[in-house]
Structure formats: C-alpha cells, structure tokens
Amino acid sequence: MSDMNAAKLISRCWNNLPGRLRVSELAFDVPLDYSNPASASLRLFARGVQRRVPGAAVDDKERQLPWIVFLQGGPGGASPQPQEVGWILLLDQRGTGLSTPITAATLALQGNAIKQAEYLRLFRADNIVRDCEAVRKVLTAYYPGDRQKWSVLGQSFGGFCAVTYLSKHPKGLKEVFTTGGLPPLVSKPDPVYERTYDKVQMRNKAYYSKFPEDEQRVRIILRYLTENTITFPDGGVLTPERFLQLGIHFGMKGGLDLVHGIILKCTNDLDTFGFFTRPTIALIESDTGADNGILYAIMHEAIYCQGEPSNWAAERLLPRFPEFRGAHNPHGIFFTGEMVGNTFIAEMQRVPVAKKVYLQVYKHWFESSQELGQLKEVADIVASYNDWPQLYDIEQLARNEVPVYSATYVEDMYVHFSYATETAAVIRNCKPFVTNTMYHNGLRSDSAELIAQLFALRDDTID
Known part of the structure; x- marks a missing residue:
C-alpha cells in the first residue's frame, strides 16, 4: 500500500x-x-x-x-x-x-x-x-x-x-x-523528570504561600485517608497518594484555586459530618483518575524514549526528592504532578481492610483504580521496551x-x-x-x- x-x-x-x-x-x-x-x-x-x-x-x-x-x-x-x-x-x-x-x-x-x-x-x-x-x-x-x-x-x-x-x-x-x-530532545525521561520535580516543588511553595492554612488541612485529610478506606463508586480506592495527585492542576491557570476549593470541600465535610460526602468523592475521582486516559497513564513516559527503556523513571527518581514523601514528610506536604501521576509510588500505609490492619504497598493509579488495575502487567511490559524508534x-x-x-x-x-x-x-x-x-x-x-x-x-x- x-x-x-x-x-x-x-x-x-x-x-x-x-x-x-x-x-x-x-x-x-x-x-x-x-x-x-x-x-x-x-x-x-x-x-x-x-x-x-x-x-x-x-x-x-x-x-x-x-x-x-x-x-x-x-x-x-x-x-x-x-x-x-x-x-x-x-x-x-x-x-x-x-x-x-x-x-x-x-x-x-x-x-x-x-x-x-x-x-x-x-x-x-x-x-x-x-x-x-x-x-x-x-x-x-x-x-x-x-x-x-x-x-x-x-x-x-x-x-x-x-x-x-x-x-x-x-x-x-x-x-x-x-x-x-x-x-x-532526549532519549529517556529521567532528565525530564529531574527538572519537572524541581518545578513542581516551586508550584507547591507557591500554593502554600497563597493558602498557608491549607498545610494543616491537608495533613488532617491525609490522616483521615490513612485511617479509613474510602472507595470510589467503581471500586477504586482513594489513597493518600492519589489525593496528593491533585497537584497536577498546579501547572494550569487557576489551578491553585481549583485545588484550594477541593481542600475546602474536604475540610467542610470532615468538620460537619466526619466523613467525605458523595459529591466530594466524585470530584476527587474525576480530578485524579486516569480510567478514561489509558494512553496517558501507560504511555506518558514512553513519549520521551528513543532507543532506551523508561523503567518507571519517575518512581526511580522519587527517593532523590524527599519533599514528596507524602503524609510522612515532617517539613511539609507536597502535592505531586504529572511526572508522578503514571508511576508506581510505593509507600507503606496502614489501611484497615475487612476490620484488620495490614501494611499494604500501594502502586498508585494501577492499584487505586479498577480500570488501570487490569493493565498493570501491560504497563510493566511497555516500561521495559528498550528499542523505541527515534x-x-x-x-x-x-x-x-x-x-x-x-x-x-x-x-x-x-x-x-x-x-x-x-x-x-x-x-x-x-x-x-x-x-x-x-x-x-x-x-x-x-x-x-x-x-x-x-x-x-x-x-x-x-x-
């Protein structure tokens, strides 16, 4: 042809x-x-x-x-x-x-x-x-x-x-x-994410400078998510890591205010009822999920690859940036951006399941999402390819x-x-x-x- x-x-x-x-x-x-x-x-x-x-x-x-x-x-x-x-x-x-x-x-x-x-x-x-x-x-x-x-x-x-x-x-x-x-013009995502982590840190500082009271609010929200299992309508789980992914909005005009609005909604729910209401859960689900974006979740790192594998670059680089240690960061709670959104973030969390407490490793989107959870093996294979064309x-x-x-x-x-x-x-x-x-x-x-x-x-x- x-x-x-x-x-x-x-x-x-x-x-x-x-x-x-x-x-x-x-x-x-x-x-x-x-x-x-x-x-x-x-x-x-x-x-x-x-x-x-x-x-x-x-x-x-x-x-x-x-x-x-x-x-x-x-x-x-x-x-x-x-x-x-x-x-x-x-x-x-x-x-x-x-x-x-x-x-x-x-x-x-x-x-x-x-x-x-x-x-x-x-x-x-x-x-x-x-x-x-x-x-x-x-x-x-x-x-x-x-x-x-x-x-x-x-x-x-x-x-x-x-x-x-x-x-x-x-x-x-x-x-x-x-x-x-x-x-x-790179051959793998590593150098890209190194600079992206730095930029996301700057946007987090801008957020907390504009809304300083939100640091304590976010800590309370993360504590609630750590102590309670919150499920989405499709069966996915609202983990602390997924919640922190709201930071993906920080790079858009109006993004800081958008996230602040969600924080206020969560705080109001907890203060008034002691739990997240259905509209709040639905809002977080739509703003943090990738169930309708399979290509984004699986292929995002691959768009930078030319002749080299991605091997989950953002996850590998994460230890270099302690600011993104989530709920366990004593210096501040930093939201993540798109360089973390499609990776396996492995952080031990105590989560009650079936009235028992287990130490469970969350692999973020591919663990907190029913749709993406079906594609964990596929994502791993894509991340291992080392012969991407130029x-x-x-x-x-x-x-x-x-x-x-x-x-x-x-x-x-x-x-x-x-x-x-x-x-x-x-x-x-x-x-x-x-x-x-x-x-x-x-x-x-x-x-x-x-x-x-x-x-x-x-x-x-x-x-």
Whole structure:
C-alpha cells in the first residue's frame, strides 16, 4: 500500500452550527502498523470546521481552502468540540475520542498482556504523524500540487507530534504552530523528570504561600485517608497518594484555586459530618483518575524514549526528592504532578481492610483504580521496551525550512522552559513567543491573545 492510499475516507456528513459554522464529520480507515499496512486497520475520526461565507461556494473541490490540523495534548487527549474557528481539522488522535478508543476492555480484544503492549507501541507520535499525512493526502487529493501542504497547531503533546512531523514528513507542512509543546530532545525521561520535580516543588511553595492554612488541612485529610478506606463508586480506592495527585492542576491557570476549593470541600465535610460526602468523592475521582486516559497513564513516559527503556523513571527518581514523601514528610506536604501521576509510588500505609490492619504497598493509579488495575502487567511490559524508534531527526530539524511559531511559557510545569528554549534553538526557522503571563493551558485560558501573538510572529517582519 502506497502512502497515497494509506488512508481511506469512509464517511462524511455535514452539520451547520450557529454562528455560520459548517462542520463536516469525517471517518477514515488507516493502517494500525504502517510497516505492515495490510495486517489491520484503525478508524480515525475528525471534524472539519469551516466558517461559512455568505454567497461563497461550499463545494470542497471548488473552494480548496487551506487546511490547518489541530493536535491535542496528552498523550491520549481527544480533540475539543468545534469552536469559533475558520477552517481547521479537529483530529481525534489514534486511540482517543472516536478514533478506535483504548480502554481495558478494548485492549483485551488484542489478547494477552504481551499482545496488548505490542498494540500500544503503535500509539506514539511517529504513527500519529503518519496518520496525519495519510489523511492530508486524502483531503487534498483534488488540490493543485502547490496547495496540498497544510498547517499544524500542536498543543502540549500535540506540539511534540508537530516536531516529529517536522523530522519525518516536512514536505507535507506549510507552517507549524506550537503552544507549550516544544519537546525535550532526549532519549529517556529521567532528565525530564529531574527538572519537572524541581518545578513542581516551586508550584507547591507557591500554593502554600497563597493558602498557608491549607498545610494543616491537608495533613488532617491525609490522616483521615490513612485511617479509613474510602472507595470510589467503581471500586477504586482513594489513597493518600492519589489525593496528593491533585497537584497536577498546579501547572494550569487557576489551578491553585481549583485545588484550594477541593481542600475546602474536604475540610467542610470532615468538620460537619466526619466523613467525605458523595459529591466530594466524585470530584476527587474525576480530578485524579486516569480510567478514561489509558494512553496517558501507560504511555506518558514512553513519549520521551528513543532507543532506551523508561523503567518507571519517575518512581526511580522519587527517593532523590524527599519533599514528596507524602503524609510522612515532617517539613511539609507536597502535592505531586504529572511526572508522578503514571508511576508506581510505593509507600507503606496502614489501611484497615475487612476490620484488620495490614501494611499494604500501594502502586498508585494501577492499584487505586479498577480500570488501570487490569493493565498493570501491560504497563510493566511497555516500561521495559528498550528499542523505541527515534522520534526526532536533529539534522533534519537543523536544516528545517518549514516556518515554526512557538509559544513558550516561563512558568510551564509540564514542558520545562529550559528544554523548550534548547529545542527552539535547534529548529531552524523557529520563532518563539516567550511569556511569563500564561501557563500551560494558555491556548484555552488566553486563546485570543495567544493566537494573535503567534500570527504576529508569522505576519510581522523585523528589520
């Protein structure tokens, strides 16, 4: 199967939304494994969003407007719903949204843990980019050759994918925009998490500086969770470690206040009733769980791997950072961030089970979650792979001719500023917009200002 025939458009339907928006819902079949395209296929889903111009033709073959494809963050994040945009393709990356989604049950269809892990190997940026190229060739098949390139907007992990795109298939690109998404050019996650731990410590200090009374409140909450078994509706367990994972919000605009609101809700429950109410438990479950994000939980460390295994890097590095000792830290209770969210955090806790007290080792998400608990063996296999293919071609990036416009956040907790600036220096024709007034979710929280700044980089000239 040639690259031109790699994707097949299966269906297209049109819907008109308020505000003169015309949305096409598209389904494609693409190879699961591009090295063996005849073996199996995946269904990809995307929405093409077009601003309707009164009196203008609406036939694709006549209009042939330029495409821009949006790549969501994650890994494992589906595209958002259509917004007030001009002409953009909102692609659910493989395994997300309506694109052959991955759950414990759908993975089980692949066979045993080894086969499931082999299946997940095919859901990194290199294959996401191959999907994009296959879809691009289908959508621009009737375009003149000089107009078949498209633009890419990559948020967070979507930006990582965009840099892989620049490395592997630059001829398909007209221009690239990234927001909080210039990847570290490393071969394993260890150095990334070392800097991430430092950044998360800074955000914890900022939190307790803003809400100093919360340190005592958090201690009381953790003591309650240590002495009581709190189960979620699905049977998962609210452990102290899972509660501290609320710190993943610290890297977003408004994240400190969001966590503070949850702390207040927990404290109010304990003061009033002596236990957590159902709405409080549900809130914590939704803000700390990864049951609906299998790819994020299992593949997060693998997105940094090139020829080396991850071997649960964040867990291995944890002893170097005593600030994250949870309830047993006499110097303060530090929340964890995404570098701990997908690891096996092993801390002995006394938990009453069936009216007895056992010393039990919690392995965080994969122990406190019913869904992820089914995939512990799969996750271990993925963490052991040492033959991950290269995602970035440094030489190609150094001679890159595709214009790149990148928003980089000084206070980014997830994509460290130092790595982002190093990568920007490697990519030829990369123009960065650097700010310390936005956080990692700037594309959502300050979208108008951010897009204006990126377009200014593209359209303005400096003598």
